[in-house]
Amino acid sequence: MFRNFKMVSNVIFGRGCFTQLDDILKKQRHHSKSWVVFVVDDVFQGKILERRLPFHAKDMLLWVNVKDEPKTSYVDELTLKVHHFARTLPSAIVGIGGGSTMDLAKALSLMLTNPGFSHDYQGWDLIKNPSVYHIAVPTLSGTGAEVSRTTVLTGPEKKLGINSDHTVFDQVVLDPELIRDVPPIQRFYTGMDCYIHCIESLQGTYINEFSRSYGEKALTLCREVFLNHGAKQECKNIAADGDSSGETGDLSERDGRVADTDRIFSNEDDKLMMASFFGGMSIAYSQVGACHALSYGLSYILGTHHGIGCCIAFDALEEFYPEGVKEFREMMRIHKIELPRDVTKGMSKENMDKMILVALGLEPLWENCLGKGWKKIMTKKKMKSLFKMM
């Protein structure tokens, strides 16, 4: 049996296409009482993006805090808030932010139409009812959350996604201008999430040509972005010299067409956004591997954010991904990244054991990485030694 992969229904890509969000939502506002929930990362409070939201009188603005990775309890709290806001269901949920915000928007759209608590649905295909129509507007690229069929949540017992076809976004708005001002360190860690899951997927045992085609191209794009230090700045300089309207996306024309001059802006932001999209698509018939499994352990016990957690874990996995780790270290060197060290130092035995349990629980990831006999290779002792290296 092959998975029948559910794709995002509509994708819009282009510099400045965020301005078309109002038109897109218009089609969901079927009557005068229709309303929309904007789920927005609270780092944008008071920023330009807040003023650009296509907010209508009856809409709800839900600022979310993603300093910690999304918890099931937080999803339940948000769901309750939306239920209290109005007596009808919203016509659309719009998630604007990085992977965590997009995951919250997905989870909210599912929990508004499915009874009980979100932790009841952590797992595979447990969702019964279709979700509320939901849109992703990534402001950070790398996680692939914009195309994946999961929403990763930390529950009372585990960090595990709500995996279902209903989780998939109905619409994705890919505007590379929105990721322009991401702080370089965050950009690096989130980009590495994409780089690492491509390495894991391409080197895994589950891969087929569908996932390989997406994964290889995502990897190429990551290399163009992260091994090519300085290119972004050069592009910006050309833009500034050439045409001042360039950076506001005014060059766009009808029907997805872009003017000749727009070519100079086809820079790293565009590539990184496509890398994230392709990286997410490559998981369709594949799986992540050892690094993601270990990073889930780190996140669960230490609350480490996903991107940085992946980097910390990957740096300890030279034995399993020798070429990938070598290239990753070169990227760190170019971008002057100093990884946190000794993050598991002084950890209690209980926490270490729990961390190992969480990581070992992700069986498909280990099988993808090491094949069917993975349990003989990835023993508790072996895993402990890996965690000790981090």
Next chain:
Amino acid sequence: MFRNFKMVSNVIFGRGCFTQLDDILKKQRHHSKSWVVFVVDDVFQGKILERRLPFHAKDMLLWVNVKDEPKTSYVDELTLKVHHFARTLPSAIVGIGGGSTMDLAKALSLMLTNPGFSHDYQGWDLIKNPSVYHIAVPTLSGTGAEVSRTTVLTGPEKKLGINSDHTVFDQVVLDPELIRDVPPIQRFYTGMDCYIHCIESLQGTYINEFSRSYGEKALTLCREVFLNHGAKQECKNIAADGDSSGETGDLSERDGRVADTDRIFSNEDDKLMMASFFGGMSIAYSQVGACHALSYGLSYILGTHHGIGCCIAFDALEEFYPEGVKEFREMMRIHKIELPRDVTKGMSKENMDKMILVALGLEPLWENCLGKGWKKIMTKKKMKSLFKMM
């Protein structure tokens, strides 16, 4: 304004996944009277594929002949046949074949729910009502018809697609085993359709990073398939030596996962199928160019099939696509392809004029190829000299 690109809702990819078609259709058979129309290329009459169709008692089997390219009159004839077959609408249309058959299935699914004649809808976004749910099962790869939002038809006045979001398939079944036995010449010409539209799209003025990512990977895959003569045979030999169950797709396992040994089968058929899919996706924010425009002229007047028409036209376009044409000729050399020559020799003035008119009418293709000033470059005289070279 950027195009809001409608994607195929579901994709299943894998060797042998055709056997899952019955399960997929089950979800559309909502009640005991539900029925399905199988639109199948008549080259499969009496072949194994006919016996493998998941045909239920109330279903309709519609053999279609695509020796000539699809005409609007043929679509209208098929639509009438389906209306006469039962008093209700079918629950699904399944198109099984190459680009022409898939286009007929798309057009049929649209015309069952939209009044009038199919030639009324040749153009952009003229379709008003949602189509019948429709599935593509390609048995030939290269056209990208499995993901495009058009169905190319020859009408009384023009060769032009019915372009609409409703045209897009709801489901695509990508089983590389189904293209294994395509005759080499047909495989080449159809594959070149993909290669050529990637060259046209990547070298065009409309391109953006979304289309570039898809187009570049499609091009890479085409090169792996067509510049690598002999690889397919090698793979088949390994398969025959290794595990006899290999070629029947029995190696597939649960959930899209494939066994380690399946890797050796990740051969040219898989790559070609993905090249076609990616090539089709690359058109999202791009357009084909001079070659497709000229080939439409050839098809309209001479009835030349699309793939071979593209090859004949491309070979005359060294001036516009120097590197692409050079590589294309190398592919022809490797695959021992002899192009038909002098196809426009002795053509009447009327036909030549009409052919030029049809080709010049495809304005977006010329603008993509030559920029806004294209009319100054591609004069009637210039075009005539190009047609004379073919």
